[in-house]
Structures are given as structure tokens and as C-alpha cells.
Amino acid sequence: MADHQDLFSAPAQDGKAQEAIKIEALRAQLNQWAHQYYVLDQPTVPDAEYDRAFQQLQALEAAHPDLVTPDSPTQRVIGAVMEGLTPVRHRVPMLSIRTETDTEASGAETFDARVRRELKLAPDAPAVEYVAEPKFDGLAMSLRYEDGRLVQAATRGDGEVGEDVTHNIRTIRQIPLTLPTGKNGAPPVLEVRGEVYMRRAAFDQLNERQREAGAKTFVNPRNAAAGAVRQLDSGITAQRPLSFFAYGLGDITPAADGGPDFATHFDMLQQLKTWGFPVA
Numbered sequence: 001m002a003d004h005q006d007l008f009s010a011p012a013q014d015g016k017a018q019e020a021i022k023i024e025a026l027r028a029q030l031n032q033w034a035h036q037y038y039v040l041d042q043p044t045v046p047d048a049e050y051d052r053a054f055q056q057l058q059a060l061e062a063a064h065p066d067l068v069t070p071d072s073p074t075q076r077v078i079g080a081v082m083e084g085l086t087p088v089r090h091r092v093p094m095l096s097i098r099t100e101t102d103t104e105a106s107g108a109e110t111f112d113a114r115v116r117r118e119l120k121l122a123p124d125a126p127a128v129e130y131v132a133e134p135k136f137d138g139l140a141m142s143l144r145y146e147d148g149r150l151v152q153a154a155t156r157g158d159g160e161v162g163e164d165v166t167h168n169i170r171t172i173r174q175i176p177l178t179l180p181t182g183k184n185g186a187p188p189v190l191e192v193r194g195e196v197y198m199r200r201a202a203f204d205q206l207n208e209r210q211r212e213a214g215a216k217t218f219v220n221p222r223n224a225a226a227g228a229v230r231q232l233d234s235g236i237t238a239q240r241p242l243s244f245f246a247y248g249l250g251d252i253t254p255a256a257d258g259g260p261d262f263a264t265h266f267d268m269l270q271q272l273k274t275w276g277f278p279v280a
Contacts, residue, residue, distance in 0.1 A: 019060055023067055026057040030073045034173055035276055071149055071177040076170045076238070085163040085230065088154040091251040094140055094193065095159055131265045133247055133280040138197025139226045141169065142250050145190045148181040155229065165229050171238040172196065176276040186275055187259040191250030194277070198225040202241035246277040 033050050037043040054073065061068045068075065100111060115128055140156035153169035155162040169175055179186035198206070198221040206224060207217045218224035228240035249268065253259030262268040269279045 016064065019064055020067055023057065023060050023064070026053055026060070027072055030054060030057065031176075031178070034073065035176070037173075073177075076173075076177070084232070085165065088152065088157075088162050088164045090142060090154065090157075090160060090162060092191065093159050094142060094156040094162070094250070129264075131269070133269075136195040136197045136245055136280075137220075137222045138195040139222070139229050141165075141194055141196050141229075141244070143169065143175065143192045143194070144251070145179055145186055145192070147188055148179045148186050150175070150177050163230070167234045168229050168231055168237040169196070171234055172242045172244055174244045174278050179275050184274075187253035189251060189253045189259075191252060192246050192272065192277060193248040193250050194244055194246035196225055196229055196242055196244050197221065198228075198241060199243055202243075206241060244278060245280050246272045247280065 030050065030053055033043075033045055033053075037050075057072070058074050061072065061074055100107060102110065112128060116125070119128070121128070142154045142156070142162065143150060144152040144154075150166070150170070152164060153166045153175075154164055157163060170177065179190070200221060203218070203221040203224055210217045218227070224240065225242055228237045228242055231237045247269070255261035260268075260271060262271065273279050
């Protein structure tokens with residue numbers, strides 16, 4: 001780990017400017033390690049080294065509170081308990097997806113025929129190409145980024161109006177608090193749509209901890225995830241093993257104003273992955 005030691009050694013000289021540089025370096029390193037661990041599932045350092053860097057960042061920010069920013073890794077959990085959840089009107093409605101019940105080959109053929117009909121394709125038109133993604137049983141979420149920073153997270157609600165749960169979504173390590181900007185980076189406005197869910201193994205472990213503590217257990221992973229997202233205390237949410245997958249976009253800077261212009265859904269998923277989001 002010799003290449004990381006410069007982040008943890010004492011500053012070469014005193015001064016707030018040097019401390020600010022060190023804080024930014026620690027934040028960048030912690031974000032990189034978290035992405036490797038939570039998104040790529042490829043940890044590159046021991047937990048103890050991550051914890052040591054995190055604690056050093058906490059100490060530096062405590063010494064310089066004016067240098068604390070909302071996107072710092074230390075700010076994923078807020079101290080205050082919310083009094084209630086604020087309604088959020090979606091700029092682009094979060095529509096539900098039509099359910100298909102026929103899982104036989106005939107169902108796929110019927111689906112393809114309907115798609116071709118709704119697209120008004122000629123009988124001799126080329127075959128439609130599809131992108132297939134797993135259906136996660138969780139809670140639909142809209143993440144709004146402005147100039148590369150997460151500024152709001154809202155539940156689907158009724159599709160038109162959801163609830164602001166930013167304080168809880170910030171605790172989910174798979175969700176980036178900042179995105180790359182500039183060339184090939186995120187546009188000025190970007191709403192990422194996805195699903196907050198709980199893996200079965202994590203759900204079973206959570207219920208085991210609940211039983212050991214004499215607390216109420218959860219009925220299923222979806223209810224556990226939904227309940228965690230709607231907590232008023234983000235400290236409780238941070239203790240729940242939540243995961244996230246991105247699958248679409250909402251409001252976004254138009255291509256005419258410099259936003260991305262995706263030719264296919266697959267291209268969009270690949271770009272989301274490049275920006276740091278887990279995709280199925």
C-alpha cells in the first residue's frame with residue numbers, strides 16, 4: 001500500500017491550503033475505493049485501510065468545518081431527524097411498465113408482434129433488437145443531479161408526485177454523490193431512474209439481526225427496502241443493506257443544449273455505467 005501513504009502522512013507544511021488539498025485527495029481516494037467495492041464488487045484495499053482514511057477525513061473536516069461539503073463521503077448520514085417527507089412533483093412522470101404474464105415462447109412472439117405494430121413497422125422491416133434487464137422487486141427512485149452533484153432523490157409515488165428521500169438515498173454506497181463532468185461527463189441536468197432493493201441474502205441477515213435483538217422481522221425484501229427508504233432518520237436507513245440499479249432517465253439536458261444523444265437504450269445503460277452507476 002506504499003502508493004497510498006502520501007494521503008495519510010502528516011502534511012509537509014502547515015496551512016489551511018495544505019489541509020484543503022489533503023481533504024480533497026482523501027475524498028477522491030475514498031470515493032474510488034467505495035466505487036470499486038460497492039459497484040464493481042472488486043475491492044482493492046482492506047477494510048481497515050478504508051476505515052483509517054475515512055477517520056482521517058473526519059478528523060480533518062472536524063478541524064475545518066468550513067471545508068465540509070455535502071458530497072463528502074462523511075456526509076452520507078446526516079445527524080438530524082427529518083420531521084416529515086416533502087412532496088416532489090416529477091418533471092418527467094415516472095410511468096409504470098406493462099406487465100407480461102405469458103412466459104412461454106408464444107408470449108415473446110405476441111410481445112414482438114405488438115411492439116412492431118405500435119412502432120408501425122412494415123412486415124418486411126428488420127427485426128427489432130431488444131435489451132433485457134432483470135426485474136428487481138424494490139422501490140422505484142429518481143435521482144436528480146445538477147452540475148454533477150446529487151441534489152434530490154424522490155420516490156415514484158403515484159408517478160406524478162413522489163416524496164423527497166434524499167437524506168436516506170445518500171446512505172446507499174452504490175449511488176454516487178458526484179458524477180464526472182466536462183467532456184464525456186454528465187450533463188448539467190441529469191435525472192437517473194432506477195430501483196432501490198435488498199438482496200435476498202442481505203434480507204435474511206437483516207431478519208436474523210432483528211430476531212437476535214428481539215425486534216420485529218420484515219415480511220419480504222421489498223417491504224424492508226421501502227420502509228428503509230421512507231425513514232425520517234437516515235441513521236436507521238444507513239444500517240439497512242440497500243442496493244441500487246439504474247435503468248433509465250428522466251429530466252435531462254437536451255442534446256441541442258449539449259446533453260447526450262443516445263442512439264439506443266443499451267448505449268444509455270453503458271453511459272450510466274461509465275458515470276459510476278450499477279446497471280443490470
